[in-house]
Amino acid sequence: QLVESGGGLVQPGGSLRLSCVASGFTFSSHVMSWVRQAPGKGLEWVSGISRSGDSTNHADSVKGRFTISRDNSKNTLYLQMNNLRDEDTAVYYCAKCSWAPYYNMDVWGNGTTVTVSS
Amino acid sequence: VVLTQSPGTLSLSPGERATLSCRASQSATSSYQAWYQQKPGQPPRLLLYGASTRATGTPARFSGSGSGTDFTLTISSVEPEDFAVYYCQQYGSSPPMYSFGQGTRLEIK
Numbered sequence: 001q002l003v004e005s006g007g008g009l010v011q012p013g014g015s016l017r018l019s020c021v022a023s024g025f026t027f028s029s030h031v032m033s034w035v036r037q038a039p040g041k042g043l044e045w046v047s048g049i050s051r052s053g054d055s056t057n058h059a060d061s062v063k064g065r066f067t068i069s070r071d072n073s074k075n076t077l078y079l080q081m082n083n084l085r086d087e088d089t090a091v092y093y094c095a096k097c098s099w100a101p102y103y104n105m106d107v108w109g110n111g112t113t114v115t116v117s118s
Numbered sequence: 119v120v121l122t123q124s125p126g127t128l129s130l131s132p133g134e135r136a137t138l139s140c141r142a143s144q145s146a147t148s149s150y151q152a153w154y155q156q157k158p159g160q161p162p163r164l165l166l167y168g169a170s171t172r173a174t175g176t177p178a179r180f181s182g183s184g185s186g187t188d189f190t191l192t193i194s195s196v197e198p199e200d201f202a203v204y205y206c207q208q209y210g211s212s213p214p215m216y217s218f219g220q221g222t223r224l225e226i227k
Contacts, residue, residue: 042221043154043205043221103149104207105216106164109161
């Protein structure tokens, strides 16, 4: 199970930190991702992180503004979002990733809503 | 990788066969391809992975096929609970990232 929190209303240029607490599986054994969905739109992968946290990747749309991290001792995934823009408004999902030989997202949280507006 | 799904909307009656297409801008390994189902107000749910392997809990009426740049999701006989939006996904390794198609909405005719 994955449970996200930390969403809310923030002004453009502001910051938020999202959290995702995992349970029911060995968190430290799995690659994790954040995926977002703008209102009425499709899915967009945002960021991914390796099992140990030493390797991260971000979509070009958030590179330099968002940082993904994890604390395996707390079974928690984070997404630090800085310099937020209107277009970052979305539901943010955390997802457990299957890794080698298959690459997909097999467990999803229910999402947390981020609204960027003045 | 840019994924293009077609059609954008598919209108069918229960019991009909549904064929959803996903075309990639570049060839990819089948093991990198997956399909998801999303119903209103819910997160996506993994349906198929490796292009054709059903995820746990996916009914046998769902099947997947394809390779290279063209992948297909087929529902042999649409049930009322299948009306939803379907997304295809590809993984790219250089750099590591996931891409999603824009989705196909399966609606009741």
